[in-house]
Amino acid sequence: MAEHVHQTESVYVDLPEDYIAVVTVDRPKALNALNTQVYREIKQAFDYVEEQGKKIRCVIVTGGGERSFVAGADIAEMSTMNPDEANFFGHYGNKVVRRIDEFHCPVIAAINGFCLGGGLELALACELRVASKQSVFAKPEVTLGIMPGCGGTQRLARTIGVPLAKEMIYTGRQVDADFMLQHGLLNAVYDDQASMMEGAMQLARAIAKNAPIGIKLAKEAINVGMQMDIDNAVHFESNCFAQVFATEDQTIGMRNFLEKRGSKRNPTPKDPFIGK
Ligand code: CO8
Numbered sequence: 001m002a003e004h005v006h007q008t009e010s011v012y013v014d015l016p017e018d019y020i021a022v023v024t025v026d027r028p029k030a031l032n033a034l035n036t037q038v039y040r041e042i043k044q045a046f047d048y049v050e051e052q053g054k055k056i057r058c059v060i061v062t063g064g065g066e067r068s069f070v071a072g073a074d075i076a077e078m079s080t081m082n083p084d085e086a087n088f089f090g091h092y093g094n095k096v097v098r099r100i101d102e103f104h105c106p107v108i109a110a111i112n113g114f115c116l117g118g119g120l121e122l123a124l125a126c127e128l129r130v131a132s133k134q135s136v137f138a139k140p141e142v143t144l145g146i147m148p149g150c151g152g153t154q155r156l157a158r159t160i161g162v163p164l165a166k167e168m169i170y171t172g173r174q175v176d177a178d179f180m181l182q183h184g185l186l187n188a189v190y191d192d193q194a195s196m197m198e199g200a201m202q203l204a205r206a207i208a209k210n211a212p213i214g215i216k217l218a219k220e221a222i223n224v225g226m227q228m229d230i231d232n233a234v235h236f237e238s239n240c241f242a243q244v245f246a247t248e249d250q251t252i253g254m255r256n257f258l259e260k261r262g263s264k265r266n267p268t269p270k271d272p273f274i275g276k
Contacts, residue, residue: 026064
């Protein structure tokens with residue numbers, strides 16, 4: 001078995017290169033379905049990544065194996081829940097995915113195969129999403145006599161629009177990656193799982209080479225601002241904008257530009273951003 005820097009029963013973390021962490025949900029016997037324990041392990045994986053501090057600037061979340069990102073919340077576990085237990089499960093799952101939503105750096109979902117129910121909700125909590133052509137997306141909860149419970153009614157509607165989200169949630173119909181790309185759920189679609197993972201890595205690298213505090217504050221400005229009216233939102237953005245001028249990265253980035261570093265005129269490499 002490959003060595004991972006952090007591993008629990010169904011979730012592991014790899015640090016394949018500088019600044020990038022990959023969190024993999026790997027529960028082959030249930031196509032990576034999420035039970036309470038797996039949600040807990042996802043939280044622990046993100047705790048681990050957070051403990052790495054400035055060493056990580058972008059996280060990729062993916063599913064283990066070749067068939068599934070995550071095939072939903074665990075139907076066997078949910079089948080015996082009473083309303084109190086479902087209340088705990090829903091709140092706990094939401095707390096875990098909210099942590100991903102609010103994580104200090106960008107999180108990319110790398111999707112191959114089944115991305116259903118709670119799996120789509122997990123992907124929706126990630127800010128950017130890439131998928132392979134073999135991916136299948138659906139919100140099948142009502143076909144099981146329940147409804148979405150881990151942010152699906154909110155994040156799907158906010159991402160692909162209310163009418164299409166309602167159609168998917170009310171019918172449970174499956175759609176493919178090209179359809180989801182066309183409707184704004186995905187940033188990119190690749191031919192197969194390997195090229196999709198490479199695409200996710202390239203996106204992560206493109207993020208990780210930029211100023212991490214600028215990205216963190218831009219993320220906050222978008223996420224918080226989207227919940228506000230436009231006047232308060234741009235006011236919030238101005239406050240974030242002012243904060244980046246207290247960073248060393250602002251000095252480094254602007255000096256690189258003014259000295260034309262890394263260009264034909266001045267081939268001296270650019271000074272890297274340091275996250276301070
Ligand atoms: N939960 C539990 N076990 C699952 C799940 C699941 N969601 N999905 C697959 N499995 C298991 C199967 O039971 C099977 O186990 P076993 O071999 O022991 O019988 C194994 O994975 C392989 O699955 P299949 O044999 O069914 O494989 P197929 O290729 O025939 O079918 C499918 C693959 C189409 C993905 C099929 O397994 C399926 O329809 N799965 C269920 C998909 C689904 O409905 N997901 C939504 C669940 S509801 C949900 O996510 C609610 C979210 C909100 C709650 C969150 C609160 C925090």
